[in-house]
Amino acid sequence: MNNKTWVVGSIIFSLLIMALITRNGDIAWMMLPFLAYLGAGILQTPPLEKLQFITGRTLEQGRSNGNAFVDVKLSVQNQALETIYLFIHEVVQAEMKITEGHLGQWVELRSGEAAELKYTFTAARGNFSWSSIRIVVGDPLGLIETEMFLPASSMIQIRPQIRKFKAIRFRPHSTLHSPGSIPARQGGSGTDFFGVREFHAGDSLRWLDWRLTARHPRKFFTKEFEQEEIAEIGLILDARQSTELRVGEESLFESSLGATASLAEMFLHQGHRVSLFVFGETMLQVFPGYGKVQLHRIMGCLSKAKGGTENGAAAHLDFIPIRMFPSHALIFIISPLVSADRQLFLRLRAYGYQAVLISPDPIDFAYPALAQNTTSRLAIRAARLERRLLLNGISHMQIPVIDWQISQPLLPLVRNALTRPRGQRE
């Protein structure tokens, strides 16, 4: 029963009471159009027992990269023998932006006939899933309506936009003993010449150093090559509310997230083992892994990440469970930082991790939105000084710091940070 039915019913009842009180027959006759209206609605309402529908929801794709346009098609087919009047409604989800089509439609469906509702939406990223279609069945006058949820499940994952980075040649302090692309400072099977040693039983005869052997009778020497191994990479994305900043449609967190996705793609493409930890209201983690499957896991995790509200446990970066990363891993921390976050870097160094800080600059990001007066200029200057002090402090711990202004390309900065001597500021 909806508002229309209530209003019509109460008018009929009021007119009846008024007619009785005033003993005026004309007022009673005034009820008749209202009664006829209500009666027409009741008589044309389909019996619920006989209703049968076939429903479906079709998505153009099951997975998509950021800012893609996704076409959705809902279909409802009337399997009852009677003509049905119904409203097909799609429930819009947060972060969805409808670019084309409508989310609701009133239709008349004859027996066996099907109706379709099409719309297109876009979203920066996220997991979108539906389990049912909402329909409202009623009479043509819309007086008696029944809400039904018909099963039609589907889902789509919109992943963050990836900027493909070219491979970076870098040398972490330690490597994993699996064949890869990083020179491991150890002799073994590789391509680059590493040294010569005395021949041991079992060595391949192909690598005998004949010149040295000729100079030393009764001794054999074999050439060694530098082993090439993979690196252990950890990514920590800061999703705390205190570090999130929004200027219009732009979000600092989304930039950090995009950078994390691009780094993960680059390192996995190079064959390294990568893990991820998203530190925020809901802590998300992807344990170390390789290859495309790991990239799918990381992208799935990043598409769920939210830079939303904060709880007490997520107040300080120091609460990050850094032991989830394998020892001696190269850890990238992607965070704009707040002044209390210095402690984490001390812990990382103490545990023997090699760390790199990528810090999107919140002051530069917010600068266009700030008032251009003396007070504001002073405040910006003070904030810049505070940030510089914080970054310098971290830099003194032999941790490369990338002070990233998000309008700049990130790749050259990361390349410089990984190839320059330790502790040198970007």
Add this chain to the structure above:
Amino acid sequence: MIPRKTFFVVCLVASMLCLTIGYGFVGGWIGAVIAIISGLAWLLARKYPLSWLPHISLFASVGLAVAGQLTEAPPLLMIGGSGFALAAWDLIFLDADLGANSSGEQTRRYENKHLQSLALALGSGWLVAFIGGLLHLQIPFVVMMLFVALVIFGLERIWGTIKRRSTR
């Protein structure tokens, strides 16, 4: 112009005219002015269909019609005024429901069916009311009370049916 919008304008003007002329017949100029002002309220109600304005406008129009009946205004005009107000009220909600998304064949059929049902319901209601208005019956008090009890019982049954049908 879309049929439902045309019908809304027609029903609104007809309702205002019925009430204004009805009050004019008995010299109730205040009532006539209020009837005209209520027309403006209907236009506002059409702009904000999701608010309570359409319901308030309908109650106001029906209230005016009842007041007209009590001041000896022509009953047929008063019944017509309240009936057209009911149609205008219904068409406001139809327009809000269909909105800009009424181009499809199935939606057009739904709209036509709605208009047909509305016309049929109001037409039959008016016909019976007009015929009834012409008859002057002297009903004994006991019969009258039985009739009222019957109407209340009928309303209760209708209410029960509506509740059952709208619950699943």
